[in-house]
Amino acid sequence: MSALMPTYKRLPLAFSRGAGAILWDQRGQRYLDGLSGIAVTNLGHCHPAITETIATQSSTLLHTSNLFRIPAQERLAAELTSATGMDSSFFCNSGAEANEAAIKLARRYGHQRGAKIPSIIVLESAFHGRTMGALAATAGHIMQADFEPMLPGFIRVPREDLSALKALTDNTDICAILVEPVQGEGGVRPLAEQYLRELRNLCDQQQWLLMFDEVQSGNGRCGALYAFQRLGVAPDVLTTAKGLGNGFPIGVCLAKGNAAEVLGAGHHGTTFGGSPLACAVASTVINILSSETLWSQADPIRQAILTAFEAELEDASVVTDIRGLGLMIGIETALPTDGLVQRALDRGIIVNVTAGNTIRLLPPLVMSLDEAGELGAGVAQVLNQTTRDTP
Ligand SMILES: Cc1ncc(COP(=O)(O)O)c(C=O)c1O
Known part of the structure; x- marks a missing residue:
């Protein structure tokens, strides 16, 4: 029995440090943070x-x-x-x-x-x-x-x-x-x-x-x-x-x-x-x-994520809706979402799935436009891979 009540199905990954939009795990592996600890670290890690x-x-x-x-x-x-x-x-x-x-x-x-x-x-x-x-x-x-x-x-x-x-x-x-x-x-x-x-x-x-x-x-x-x-x-x-x-x-x-x-x-x-x-x-x-009216960064970052996402996505029909406002981004997919978060982690990006079939992105306001492009393209690659793996 674990000393923790199992109220969360935790992923087998622990981070040891963070800066801005980047987290590093205990082995030193880099992850681009598209979740901000569920909309918490809006100014990035360790501002x-x-x-x-x-x-x-x-x-x-x-x-x-x-x-x-x-x-x-x-x-x-x-x-x-x-x-x-x-x-x-x-x-x-x-x-x-x-x-x-x-x-x-x-x-x-x-x-x-x-x-x-x-x-x-x-x-x-x-x-x-x-x-x-x-x-x-x-x-x-x-x-x-x-x-x-x-x-x-x-x-x-x-x-x-x-x-x-x-x-x-x-x-x-x-x-x-x-x-x-x-x-x-x-x-x-x-x-x-x-x-x-x-x-x-x-x-x-x-x-x-x-x-x-x-x-x-x-x-x-x-x-x-x-x-x-x-x-x-x-x-x-x-x-x-x-x-x-x-x-x-x-x-x-x-x-x-x-x-x-x-x-x-x-x-x-x-x-x-x-x-x-x-x-x-x-x-x-x-x-x-x-x-710094930092919130004015929300729309350009959103745009950079979605532009890269759409450019990289091979089959647009797997996305049934894209919703949200600023840096609350929901990408609803017709594909199965089991294991999607882990596949994203395998590519070094942190995302979340909510309401069953909606990929939720909550990146920090300090994410650079290059990082935003990397996040959007990464999510598309995960969906491309899922499309190929789904019979
Ligand atoms: C809209 C909204 N209200 C309330 C809560 C609960 O906040 P907390 O987990 O800090 O109690 C959340 C958490 O996700 C939320 O998204």
Whole structure:
């Protein structure tokens, strides 16, 4: 029996060091990172400014608790609210925790409005995390199976089906809609801008909170600091994590207007969330992203990947769709995907498969255009090989 609970089917590979878009395994073999630790190392591995922040802050102060003022937390809150147009922040340690904060905020808002069972509308193929609240918001019987009873108070509707939402407007228990502007685990599916605008209108009309989960799509990945800024529809509540710490754990739930007034003293808490170290790192990340408008690299890198992919692909009919926004890239294939990730590793590239048949690329914003071409061509070569090997 392993000393680790086997919650992951791990590949038999361990990395020993990284720099920018490159990882090296324990034998010194080089890999081009098309995954960024699942949308985390958006600034690349071991960015010198992050390394420097961790070294300086960790030799000054790591943790004091939220019983005291934390200047680094106040500074990060000011930076994030100013960059997003939100009004207030709650810091935690992960994406699931950020969504738990949003769910609690929405429920309290619902109670303030007299709801009996405050209910949050969520979408099919959504992923919001694995803690019990986030899991109830997540679609899919497979992830929920054997963990029932699920938390009540979620109503699931098909994605981009406005009539399903309009059919709920008489339900006075509804307090919020929670969506990923670009669904990640569900197959890299951006929601149509028109649908997002309709969500905004409906929320304004019904006084429901519009809550965006940008745990994966945020922090520069989609060609704006947060994807909603590119899509032109602002939420009342915004959650993010992953790339906010570039590898150091941190999450945040931001809120605006009335939503920013909902949680008060004693309503929510965390021991570790918003520590001086985590906040110093996230400040460095936000400042690098903003000062270098690094997110403007997302589209050229995407283009270089897809151009090389299409040039190298021998049979275009094996690709059924290419989706995404910026550096969330989904390539849906009709080919079997078993063993595809390993075949990519054998060629020195790191990719992921999600939702069964979608190759997911989440490369860092610091990937060079040459590396992007290498990644795109590499993915095509893996598909070419799979086509030849599939009877
Ligand atoms: C959109 C979205 N929300 C929430 C989560 C959960 O984040 P974490 O794994 O940090 O709890 C993820 C993780 O993949 C995600 O993609």
